[in-house]
Amino acid sequence: MFVSPAYAQDLGGGAGGAFASFVPLILIFAIMYFLLIRPQQKKVKEHQKMVEALRRGDQVITAGGIVGKVVKVRDDGEIEVEIAEGMKVRVIRSTIATVRSKTEPAEG
Known part of the structure; x- marks a missing residue:
């Protein structure tokens, strides 16, 4: 009686709802990879080349x-x-x- 119809429909969730809750986490990890991890790996490789060429x-x-x-x-x-x-x-x-x-x- 006091439960709204929208809240009652959301309780069924299912597999689609679980995946949708992980999408933001996956996006954050992808952004972190391309903005932080990948450039750092590139910089380390360049430093190794420089040191080997001494x-x-x-x-x-x-x-x-x-x-x-x-x-x-x-x-x-x-x-x-x-x-x-x-x-x-x-x-x-x-x-x-x-x-x-x-x-x-x-x-x-």
Whole structure:
């Protein structure tokens, strides 16, 4: 008597109503994927390419803000960076933030 006809009809719900309640969640996930996750994965791939392409003579900036010149590239994930004349430090490759100036590829 006090229940409106619209409310009484909605109680039957069914499978269509359950799927319709998940559509907004699916849309939110899709938007988050294209706006946040996918660009971040692209940025990580570009950083890996940059780090793999490091060679002797490149001017680099580390994540800690140290600016230096690559002196030696090692196979074990490290590089030697000269930060002042005669002052060399070993740096993990993945901590290189940017490459300021690249050297020309060796011809041969």
